[in-house]
Amino acid sequence: MADVVESYSYEDIEAISKFLLERCRHRPKIGIICGSGLGGLADTLQEQEAFPYESIPKFPVSTVSGHKGRLVFGVLSGKAVVCMQGRFHMYEGYSMAKVTLPVRVMKLLGVETMLVTNAAGGVNQDYVPGDIMIIKDHINFPGLCGNNPLRGPNNEKFGPRFPAMNDAYNAKLRASLRAAAKLCGLSDHMKEGVYAYLGGPAYETVAELRFLKAIGVDAVGMSTAPEVIVARHCGMKVCGLSLISNKGIMEYDPSLVIDHSEVLEAGRVRAADIQSLVSNLVKLIDE
Numbered sequence: 001m002a003d004v005v006e007s008y009s010y011e012d013i014e015a016i017s018k019f020l021l022e023r024c025r026h027r028p029k030i031g032i033i034c035g036s037g038l039g040g041l042a043d044t045l046q047e048q049e050a051f052p053y054e055s056i057p058k059f060p061v062s063t064v065s066g067h068k069g070r071l072v073f074g075v076l077s078g079k080a081v082v083c084m085q086g087r088f089h090m091y092e093g094y095s096m097a098k099v100t101l102p103v104r105v106m107k108l109l110g111v112e113t114m115l116v117t118n119a120a121g122g123v124n125q126d127y128v129p130g131d132i133m134i135i136k137d138h139i140n141f142p143g144l145c146g147n148n149p150l151r152g153p154n155n156e157k158f159g160p161r162f163p164a165m166n167d168a169y170n171a172k173l174r175a176s177l178r179a180a181a182k183l184c185g186l187s188d189h190m191k192e193g194v195y196a197y198l199g200g201p202a203y204e205t206v207a208e209l210r211f212l213k214a215i216g217v218d219a220v221g222m223s224t225a226p227e228v229i230v231a232r233h234c235g236m237k238v239c240g241l242s243l244i245s246n247k248g249i250m251e252y253d254p255s256l257v258i259d260h261s262e263v264l265e266a267g268r269v270r271a272a273d274i275q276s277l278v279s280n281l282v283k284l285i286d287e
């Protein structure tokens with residue numbers, strides 16, 4: 001028999017979703033994962049019902065600043081939504097099963113459309129901090145080396161053993177994001193490109209960034225791809241946004257530095273724009 005990787009059974013995930021459904025009156029079909037510094041979006045929901053992660057059975061807790069650590073249900077643009085105000089990253093020491101657990105919980109809550117957001121470094125030289133990239137596709141580096149969130153026994157109740165990923169980021173939702181950006185006057189800041197997921201927590205070396213640029217990556221980060229794979233595996237429609245928080249450092253110039261406070265600051269600067277972009281997107285989603 002194959003070695004077994006950490007996993008949650010269908011029953012474990014069902015128990016978590018029942019716990020939440022019994023305590024919450026919202027029935028969201030839209031799920032939102034808030035990236036670093038982007039959690040303010042969850043605070044704007046109306047009729048909020050919030051669950052700190054430590055209050056949810058078997059849930060991991062957030063350990064990174066800029067990730068508050070709450071599941072927030074509420075109403076946005078007249079529709080019920082559920083927001084992860086803080087996500088889990090592999091570099092925090094979490095298994096892929098833990099990183100992606102909330103996605104399966106959302107599935108059993110009834111979520112059909114998932115918006116995944118993150119803060120990312122710009123690799124494309126045309127990108128400047130403050131740009132918002134609609135994710136067209138991703139490269140899952142840990143996954144290419146075998147650390148895919150679907151590694152381990154497949155649970156057919158969620159999806160097939162070999163799910164397709166060529167259409168991971170829904171084309172219609174990407175068009176809706178462009179339309180939403182137009183509605184809130186953000187078109188000039190919008191880009192569309194390829195996100196590379198690296199394990200982190202170290203930021204990239206110059207050589208790594210030059211490599212990413214050479215292979216066609218537009219933005220680099222430490223999240224998102226595992227959540228998207230698990231969401232697509234269980235049949236959700238997915239769209240993704242990267243807030244370009246910094247330029248990737250492509251030169252050997254020690255005066256250039258990147259740190260997490262810069263990433264969080266970029267989120268603060270664009271918070272209101274991201275909130276209006278997402279609320280306009282939610283208006284355009286057919287339920």
Ligand SMILES: O=P(O)(O)O[C@@H]1C[C@H](O)[C@@H](CO)O1
Pocket residue numbers: 034035036037064087089117118119120200221222223224259260263
């Ligand atoms: O959760 P996201 O992907 O938005 O966070 C990014 C990647 C790292 O967690 C952190 C680095 O500053 O921000």
